[in-house]
Amino acid sequence: MVPESYYVVLSAILFSIGVVGVVIRRNPLVIFMSIELMLNASNLALVAFGQRFGNLDGQAVVFFVMAVAAAEVAVGLAIIVTIFRVRRRLSVDDLSVMRW
Protein backbone atom coordinates (compact mmCIF):
# COMPACT_ATOMS: atom_id res chain seq x y z
CA MET A 1 0.00 0.00 0.00
CA VAL A 2 1.53 3.30 -1.10
CA PRO A 3 1.22 6.04 1.58
CA GLU A 4 -1.12 8.87 0.64
CA SER A 5 1.61 11.45 1.23
CA TYR A 6 3.39 10.17 -1.91
CA TYR A 7 0.32 11.05 -3.96
CA VAL A 8 0.20 14.51 -2.40
CA VAL A 9 3.87 15.13 -3.18
CA LEU A 10 3.30 14.02 -6.78
CA SER A 11 0.34 16.37 -6.92
CA ALA A 12 2.54 19.24 -5.67
CA ILE A 13 5.12 18.44 -8.37
CA LEU A 14 2.49 18.43 -11.13
CA PHE A 15 0.96 21.65 -9.81
CA SER A 16 4.33 23.43 -9.81
CA ILE A 17 5.02 22.26 -13.36
CA GLY A 18 1.64 23.71 -14.34
CA VAL A 19 2.48 27.05 -12.71
CA VAL A 20 5.80 27.22 -14.55
CA GLY A 21 4.03 26.34 -17.79
CA VAL A 22 1.56 29.18 -17.38
CA VAL A 23 4.42 31.62 -16.85
CA ILE A 24 6.90 30.53 -19.53
CA ARG A 25 4.61 29.88 -22.50
CA ARG A 26 3.27 32.48 -24.90
CA ASN A 27 0.64 30.39 -26.64
CA PRO A 28 -2.73 30.80 -24.88
CA LEU A 29 -3.71 27.23 -25.77
CA VAL A 30 -0.67 25.81 -24.01
CA ILE A 31 -1.37 28.09 -21.05
CA PHE A 32 -4.87 26.64 -20.93
CA MET A 33 -3.48 23.13 -20.97
CA SER A 34 -1.15 24.04 -18.10
CA ILE A 35 -4.18 25.22 -16.14
CA GLU A 36 -5.79 21.85 -16.80
CA LEU A 37 -2.64 20.26 -15.44
CA MET A 38 -2.96 22.29 -12.24
CA LEU A 39 -6.65 21.40 -11.84
CA ASN A 40 -5.77 17.78 -12.35
CA ALA A 41 -3.00 17.92 -9.75
CA SER A 42 -5.37 19.42 -7.20
CA ASN A 43 -7.90 16.68 -8.00
CA LEU A 44 -5.27 14.07 -7.25
CA ALA A 45 -4.56 15.71 -3.90
CA LEU A 46 -8.29 15.77 -3.10
CA VAL A 47 -8.68 12.07 -3.81
CA ALA A 48 -5.57 11.24 -1.78
CA PHE A 49 -6.79 13.26 1.20
CA GLY A 50 -10.25 11.69 0.92
CA GLN A 51 -8.65 8.27 1.04
CA ARG A 52 -6.56 9.29 4.03
CA PHE A 53 -9.52 10.54 6.04
CA GLY A 54 -11.77 7.73 4.97
CA ASN A 55 -14.66 9.55 3.37
CA LEU A 56 -15.95 10.12 -0.13
CA ASP A 57 -16.49 13.88 -0.03
CA GLY A 58 -13.16 14.51 -1.72
CA GLN A 59 -14.26 12.42 -4.67
CA ALA A 60 -17.57 14.30 -4.91
CA VAL A 61 -15.65 17.59 -5.03
CA VAL A 62 -13.40 16.19 -7.76
CA PHE A 63 -16.49 15.38 -9.78
CA PHE A 64 -17.61 19.02 -9.56
CA VAL A 65 -14.12 20.25 -10.44
CA MET A 66 -14.26 18.12 -13.60
CA ALA A 67 -17.62 19.60 -14.59
CA VAL A 68 -16.45 23.16 -13.97
CA ALA A 69 -13.23 22.48 -15.89
CA ALA A 70 -15.25 21.28 -18.88
CA ALA A 71 -17.32 24.48 -18.85
CA GLU A 72 -14.21 26.60 -18.39
CA VAL A 73 -12.40 24.98 -21.30
CA ALA A 74 -15.37 25.44 -23.64
CA VAL A 75 -15.77 29.12 -22.80
CA GLY A 76 -12.02 29.79 -22.80
CA LEU A 77 -11.47 28.18 -26.19
CA ALA A 78 -14.40 30.15 -27.61
CA ILE A 79 -12.81 33.37 -26.35
CA ILE A 80 -9.44 32.39 -27.85
CA VAL A 81 -11.07 31.59 -31.21
CA THR A 82 -12.82 34.97 -31.17
CA ILE A 83 -9.59 36.81 -30.34
CA PHE A 84 -7.78 34.94 -33.09
CA ARG A 85 -10.47 35.94 -35.59
CA VAL A 86 -9.95 39.59 -34.77
CA ARG A 87 -6.18 39.64 -34.27
CA ARG A 88 -4.94 36.92 -36.65
CA ARG A 89 -2.11 36.05 -34.30
CA LEU A 90 -1.90 34.21 -31.07
CA SER A 91 0.43 35.44 -28.36
CA VAL A 92 -0.53 36.44 -24.86
CA ASP A 93 1.96 39.30 -24.92
CA ASP A 94 -0.27 41.44 -27.15
CA LEU A 95 -3.47 40.55 -25.35
CA SER A 96 -3.50 43.13 -22.61
CA VAL A 97 -7.03 44.38 -23.32
CA MET A 98 -10.25 42.45 -23.82
CA ARG A 99 -11.82 45.22 -25.87
CA TRP A 100 -10.49 46.90 -28.98
Added chain:
Amino acid sequence: MAHVAFFTIAAIAVASALGLILRPNAIHGALFLVVNLGSVAALYLMLGAEFLAAAQVIVYAGAIMVLFVFAIMVLIPGKEESGPDTHRGARLLAAPVGGLLLLLLIFVVVGRWSVPRGPEGPSGSAGAVGRLLFTSYLFPFELTSVLLLAAMVGVLLLARRRAG
Protein backbone atom coordinates in the same frame (compact mmCIF):
# COMPACT_ATOMS: atom_id res chain seq x y z
CA MET B 1 4.69 -4.16 -6.03
CA ALA B 2 2.33 -1.26 -5.49
CA HIS B 3 5.36 0.98 -4.97
CA VAL B 4 6.85 -0.06 -8.30
CA ALA B 5 3.55 0.67 -10.05
CA PHE B 6 3.22 4.03 -8.28
CA PHE B 7 6.72 5.22 -9.12
CA THR B 8 6.41 4.10 -12.73
CA ILE B 9 3.11 5.92 -13.19
CA ALA B 10 4.40 8.98 -11.31
CA ALA B 11 7.48 9.14 -13.55
CA ILE B 12 5.26 8.98 -16.65
CA ALA B 13 3.02 11.72 -15.23
CA VAL B 14 5.91 14.08 -14.41
CA ALA B 15 7.68 13.43 -17.72
CA SER B 16 4.54 14.10 -19.75
CA ALA B 17 3.83 17.28 -17.76
CA LEU B 18 7.36 18.50 -18.50
CA GLY B 19 6.83 17.59 -22.14
CA LEU B 20 3.69 19.69 -22.19
CA ILE B 21 5.39 22.84 -20.99
CA LEU B 22 8.70 22.41 -22.82
CA ARG B 23 7.78 21.27 -26.34
CA PRO B 24 7.24 24.23 -28.67
CA ASN B 25 4.54 22.47 -30.69
CA ALA B 26 1.08 22.82 -29.15
CA ILE B 27 -0.26 19.59 -30.63
CA HIS B 28 2.59 17.62 -29.04
CA GLY B 29 1.68 19.38 -25.80
CA ALA B 30 -1.93 18.22 -26.14
CA LEU B 31 -0.82 14.61 -26.66
CA PHE B 32 1.49 14.84 -23.65
CA LEU B 33 -1.44 16.14 -21.62
CA VAL B 34 -3.52 13.11 -22.68
CA VAL B 35 -0.74 10.84 -21.38
CA ASN B 36 -0.65 12.81 -18.15
CA LEU B 37 -4.41 12.60 -17.64
CA GLY B 38 -4.33 8.88 -18.35
CA SER B 39 -1.61 8.27 -15.78
CA VAL B 40 -3.53 10.29 -13.19
CA ALA B 41 -6.57 8.10 -13.97
CA ALA B 42 -4.38 5.07 -13.19
CA LEU B 43 -3.43 6.69 -9.88
CA TYR B 44 -7.14 7.18 -9.11
CA LEU B 45 -7.58 3.47 -9.63
CA MET B 46 -4.73 2.76 -7.22
CA LEU B 47 -6.45 5.03 -4.68
CA GLY B 48 -9.69 3.10 -5.06
CA ALA B 49 -11.57 5.84 -6.89
CA GLU B 50 -12.92 3.73 -9.73
CA PHE B 51 -15.73 6.06 -10.74
CA LEU B 52 -13.39 9.04 -10.95
CA ALA B 53 -10.88 7.07 -13.01
CA ALA B 54 -13.60 6.31 -15.57
CA ALA B 55 -14.88 9.90 -15.48
CA GLN B 56 -11.32 11.18 -15.91
CA VAL B 57 -10.80 9.12 -19.05
CA ILE B 58 -14.21 9.99 -20.50
CA VAL B 59 -14.48 13.67 -19.58
CA TYR B 60 -10.87 14.86 -19.55
CA ALA B 61 -8.94 12.60 -21.88
CA GLY B 62 -11.99 12.22 -24.11
CA ALA B 63 -14.13 15.32 -24.36
CA ILE B 64 -11.87 18.13 -23.16
CA MET B 65 -8.79 17.02 -25.05
CA VAL B 66 -10.76 16.55 -28.26
CA LEU B 67 -11.86 20.16 -27.86
CA PHE B 68 -8.24 21.23 -27.37
CA VAL B 69 -6.98 19.30 -30.38
CA PHE B 70 -9.74 20.79 -32.54
CA ALA B 71 -8.90 24.31 -31.37
CA ILE B 72 -5.19 23.78 -32.02
CA MET B 73 -5.83 22.43 -35.50
CA VAL B 74 -8.16 25.31 -36.34
CA LEU B 75 -6.01 28.07 -34.90
CA ILE B 76 -2.34 27.27 -35.29
CA PRO B 77 -1.05 27.96 -38.79
CA GLY B 78 2.25 26.08 -38.80
CA LYS B 79 4.63 27.32 -36.15
CA GLU B 80 3.52 29.45 -33.28
CA GLU B 81 5.37 31.45 -30.65
CA SER B 82 7.68 32.86 -33.29
CA GLY B 83 9.29 36.25 -33.09
CA PRO B 84 11.59 37.66 -30.46
CA ASP B 85 10.68 37.05 -26.86
CA THR B 86 10.43 40.43 -25.21
CA HIS B 87 10.08 39.08 -21.69
CA ARG B 88 12.78 36.44 -21.77
CA GLY B 89 14.36 37.43 -18.46
CA ALA B 90 11.08 37.33 -16.61
CA ARG B 91 10.28 33.94 -18.12
CA LEU B 92 13.64 32.49 -17.15
CA LEU B 93 12.84 33.50 -13.58
CA ALA B 94 9.87 31.12 -13.69
CA ALA B 95 11.99 28.01 -13.10
CA PRO B 96 13.46 29.04 -9.71
CA VAL B 97 10.13 30.48 -8.61
CA GLY B 98 8.39 27.23 -9.58
CA GLY B 99 10.99 25.25 -7.64
CA LEU B 100 10.45 27.46 -4.63
CA LEU B 101 6.70 26.97 -4.87
CA LEU B 102 7.20 23.22 -5.01
CA LEU B 103 9.39 23.26 -1.90
CA LEU B 104 6.82 25.40 -0.12
CA LEU B 105 3.95 23.07 -1.03
CA ILE B 106 5.86 19.98 0.05
CA PHE B 107 6.93 21.68 3.28
CA VAL B 108 3.39 22.75 4.14
CA VAL B 109 1.73 19.46 3.28
CA VAL B 110 4.27 16.85 4.30
CA GLY B 111 5.89 18.79 7.12
CA ARG B 112 2.61 18.62 8.99
CA TRP B 113 1.65 15.13 7.97
CA SER B 114 0.75 14.05 11.49
CA VAL B 115 -3.03 13.92 11.17
CA PRO B 116 -4.53 10.68 12.45
CA ARG B 117 -5.69 8.17 9.90
CA GLY B 118 -9.39 8.01 9.25
CA PRO B 119 -11.28 4.75 9.06
CA GLU B 120 -10.42 2.32 6.31
CA GLY B 121 -10.65 4.00 2.91
CA PRO B 122 -14.12 3.82 1.37
CA SER B 123 -14.81 2.33 -2.00
CA GLY B 124 -15.08 4.93 -4.74
CA SER B 125 -17.43 2.85 -6.85
CA ALA B 126 -20.00 4.54 -9.06
CA GLY B 127 -22.76 3.47 -6.67
CA ALA B 128 -21.15 4.98 -3.58
CA VAL B 129 -20.16 8.27 -5.25
CA GLY B 130 -23.54 8.50 -6.97
CA ARG B 131 -25.39 8.02 -3.68
CA LEU B 132 -23.33 10.83 -2.16
CA LEU B 133 -23.90 13.11 -5.17
CA PHE B 134 -27.65 12.61 -5.05
CA THR B 135 -28.00 13.07 -1.28
CA SER B 136 -25.54 15.48 0.36
CA TYR B 137 -24.46 17.15 -2.87
CA LEU B 138 -27.80 17.28 -4.66
CA PHE B 139 -28.01 21.08 -4.86
CA PRO B 140 -24.45 21.61 -6.22
CA PHE B 141 -25.12 18.78 -8.65
CA GLU B 142 -28.18 20.55 -10.05
CA LEU B 143 -26.26 23.84 -10.11
CA THR B 144 -23.62 22.12 -12.24
CA SER B 145 -26.20 21.38 -14.89
CA VAL B 146 -27.20 25.06 -14.94
CA LEU B 147 -23.51 25.99 -15.22
CA LEU B 148 -22.99 23.67 -18.18
CA LEU B 149 -26.08 25.06 -19.90
CA ALA B 150 -24.87 28.62 -19.35
CA ALA B 151 -21.44 27.70 -20.71
CA MET B 152 -23.02 26.13 -23.78
CA VAL B 153 -25.12 29.21 -24.53
CA GLY B 154 -22.12 31.47 -23.92
CA VAL B 155 -19.92 29.48 -26.28
CA LEU B 156 -22.56 29.56 -29.01
CA LEU B 157 -22.82 33.32 -28.62
CA LEU B 158 -19.04 33.82 -28.66
CA ALA B 159 -18.25 31.53 -31.55
CA ARG B 160 -21.05 32.76 -33.80
CA ARG B 161 -19.87 34.65 -36.83
CA ARG B 162 -21.17 38.19 -36.83
CA ALA B 163 -23.40 38.91 -39.79
CA GLY B 164 -21.69 41.35 -42.11
